[in-house]
Amino acid sequence: MTDQAYNFAYLDEDTKRMIRRAILKGVAVPGYQVPFASREMPMPYGWGTGGVQVTAACLAPDDVLKVIDQGADDTTNAVSIRKFFVATAGVAVTEATADATIIQTRHRIPEAVLTAGQILVYQVPIPEPLRFLEPRETETRKMHELEEYGLMHVKLYEDIAKHGQIATSYAYPVRVEGRYVMDPSPIPKFDNPKLSGSAALQLFGAGREQRIYAVPPFTHVVSLDFDDHPFSPSKANHACDLCASNISYLDEVITDDQGGRMFVCSDTDYCASRRAAGHVGALGAPMATEKAAE
Amino acid sequence: MTDLSHTFSAAADKPLLQVKNLTKSYGARIGCADISFDVYPGEVLGIVGESGSGKSTLLSCLAGHMRPDQGEVIFETANGARDTVQMGEAERRRLARTDWAYVHQNPRDGLRMGVSAGGNVGERLMAIGARHYGGIRDKAIDWLGRVEIDAGRVDDRPSAFSGGMQQRLQIARNLVTAPRLVFMDEPTGGLDVSVQARLLDLLRGLVREMGLSAIIVTHDLAVVRLLADRLMVMKGGHVVEAGLTDQVLDDPQHEYTQLLVSSVLQV
Numbered sequence: 308m309t310d311q312a313y314n315f316a317y318l319d320e321d322t323k324r325m326i327r328r329a330i331l332k333g334v335a336v337p338g339y340q341v342p343f344a345s346r347e348m349p350m351p352y353g354w355g356t357g358g359v360q361v362t363a364a365c366l367a368p369d370d371v372l373k374v375i376d377q378g379a380d381d382t383t384n385a386v387s388i389r390k391f392f393v394a395t396a397g398v399a400v401t402e403a404t405a406d407a408t409i410i411q412t413r414h415r416i417p418e419a420v421l422t423a424g425q426i427l428v429y430q431v432p433i434p435e436p437l438r439f440l441e442p443r444e445t446e447t448r449k450m451h452e453l454e455e456y457g458l459m460h461v462k463l464y465e466d467i468a469k470h471g472q473i474a475t476s477y478a479y480p481v482r483v484e485g486r487y488v489m490d491p492s493p494i495p496k497f498d499n500p501k502l503s504g505s506a507a508l509q510l511f512g513a514g515r516e517q518r519i520y521a522v523p524p525f526t527h528v529v530s531l532d533f534d535d536h537p538f539s540p541s542k543a544n545h546a547c548d549l550c551a552s553n554i555s556y557l558d559e560v561i562t563d564d565q566g567g568r569m570f571v572c573s574d575t576d577y578c579a580s581r582r583a584a585g586h587v588g589a590l591g592a593p594m595a596t597e598k599a600a601e
Numbered sequence: 602m603t604d605l606s607h608t609f610s611a612a613a614d615k616p617l618l619q620v621k622n623l624t625k626s627y628g629a630r631i632g633c634a635d636i637s638f639d640v641y642p643g644e645v646l647g648i649v650g651e652s653g654s655g656k657s658t659l660l661s662c663l664a665g666h667m668r669p670d671q672g673e674v675i676f677e678t679a680n681g682a683r684d685t686v687q688m689g690e691a692e693r694r695r696l697a698r699t700d701w702a703y704v705h706q707n708p709r710d711g712l713r714m715g716v717s718a719g720g721n722v723g724e725r726l727m728a729i730g731a732r733h734y735g736g737i738r739d740k741a742i743d744w745l746g747r748v749e750i751d752a753g754r755v756d757d758r759p760s761a762f763s764g765g766m767q768q769r770l771q772i773a774r775n776l777v778t779a780p781r782l783v784f785m786d787e788p789t790g791g792l793d794v795s796v797q798a799r800l801l802d803l804l805r806g807l808v809r810e811m812g813l814s815a816i817i818v819t820h821d822l823a824v825v826r827l828l829a830d831r832l833m834v835m836k837g838g839h840v841v842e843a844g845l846t847d848q849v850l851d852d853p854q855h856e857y858t859q860l861l862v863s864s865v866l867q868v
């Protein structure tokens with residue numbers, strides 16, 4: 308890929324304008340799914356083509372881009388999307404959440420509190436939260452239009468009937484600003500509270516399904532629940548074994564073939580920053596010694 | 602046509618539903634034409650007629666599933682009489698999940714087959730804002746009992762139920778929010794005769810107990826004999842005879858009704 312072969316950020320200006328219009332409409336109607344004409348991208352669906360198009364339409368030459376997949380900057384998907392924008396837009400990239408102006412994400416919201424001026428772009432596989440129980444698109448559109456959201460609670464009812472509690476732990480449905488019910492993409496429900504009142508602009512792009520939606524800064528976002536089964540953003544009863552944080556979302560990692568395992572922050576930048584600041588978890592060595600040992 | 606619209610004036614002075622000159626065509630073909638009648642609170646109206654006579658068309662227009670070409674369907678809402686043909690879709694759909702209920706001939710059309718029996722019954726409660734799981738579940742179990750489905754089946758999906766059970770579940774799902782007007786299109790249609798009898802018995806009990814108003818479309822004169830206070834006979838999209846059920850069946854005036862009653866046309 309050479310810089311000359313493509314327009315800035317790969318998409319042509321007309322396409323970007325069309326996507327920006329969809330984004331603006333989404334911002335104007337928080338949680339509403341705006342249809343857009345999704346373009347072929349040089350990567351397969353499921354690799355975040357919706358998010359990539361939204362990012363492409365938002366990027367300016369002086370932006371600083373961060374890309375994460377499941378919280379990590381160094382996974383294949385994140386690395387390839389980052390490379391793609393370095394090649395096609397020549398923008399600066401970072402792993403530090405605080406330094407990024409645009410963060411494209413799959414399956415997580417960073418632990419660091421986002422600030423005004425930042426844009427968080429989510430990759431969305433299935434944008435329609437009602438799809439699970441109502442496959443007819445015409446009907447789900449009508450339900451959104453008329454705010455007929457009883458069905459969403461039927462899904463949660465089924466969860467409790469089957470599992471004794473609301474077992475939905477990813478893509479947990481939310482109501483945006485008291486109006487549209489929205490699928491926050493497959494983030495863990497642990498992240499749901501961060502959707503609400505964020506200073507950052509949150510944009511959601513679904514490539515295959517051709518939908519864009521948005522949660523503007525300081526929008527009220529509520530996770531659906533029952534009075535007697537209130538929403539709870541469950542968290543592993545454990546601290547990070549590397550940085551000792553007991554407020555972050557943890558991944559369980561297998562460390563050897565003897566069944567050894569440890570819990571580590573899924574947000575790699577958050578964990579590294581804490582360790583750099585001197586926090587040490589139960590199985591972690593201070594960062595300096597670890598570096599020296601390598 | 603005998604005017605019996607004041608028969609039930611003892612029960613209530615105002616009709617719950619007033620249908621005026623309702624007409625619906627499919628292109629050049631008449632669906633139903635120039636239909637007028639009233640339904641009073643607590644009254645069950647039967648609509649009979651041969652296949653293609655316009656029964657389902659009429660019912661669909663009344664329930665707001667189809668827009669009539671002409672006519673008024675005036676329903677006595679909590680906020681006074683309203684023409685449901687003219688009201689906005691949002692309001693009409695709100696009526697459909699509160700004051701109205703619709704029992705389909707095929708339970709598959711009226712149930713969510715991928716959702717448990719409890720979820721099916723609870724849906725209408727949740728649709729009108731119920732947010733207490735325990736309360737919803739208790740009410741669902743209570744309603745399963747009322748339609749003679751064992752409480753132990755509350756978490757089973759309707760696909761695991763017999764046809765008769767599915768139909769009873771559909772009735773529970775519809776009645777749980779105590780609607781004021783129930784539309785039924787051949788509610789016993791696809792069932793064995795013995796299963797039909799049990800369902801009819803159940804329906805009759807519920808209608809009486811809850812003081813429901815209902816409009817029941819059927820081919821089956823036995824169904825109207827058992828359930829309907831009044832009867833309308835349709836042919837070719839028109840009402841050819843109407844009156845108290847027993848009067849119409851015992852002393853039919855129109856020759857088509859006479860044919861129908863003489864069982865020549867009975868299924």
Ligand SMILES: Nc1ncnc2c1ncn2[C@@H]1O[C@H](COP(=O)(O)OP(=O)(O)OP(=O)(O)O)[C@@H](O)[C@H]1O
Pocket residue numbers: 627630631632633650651652653654655656657658659820
């Ligand atoms: N969707 C449609 N398109 C065209 N014609 C229709 C449609 N639905 C019904 N009709 C016609 O309208 C007339 C009335 O049909 P309708 O289904 O209301 O009769 P019905 O009394 O319910 O019959 P059945 O007892 O068989 O259910 C018939 O001539 C029918 O062929």
Ligand SMILES: [Mg+2]
Pocket residue numbers: 656657658
């Ligand atoms: Mg019919």
Ligand SMILES: [Zn+2]
Pocket residue numbers: 547548549550551552555571572577578579581
């Ligand atoms: Zn950590």
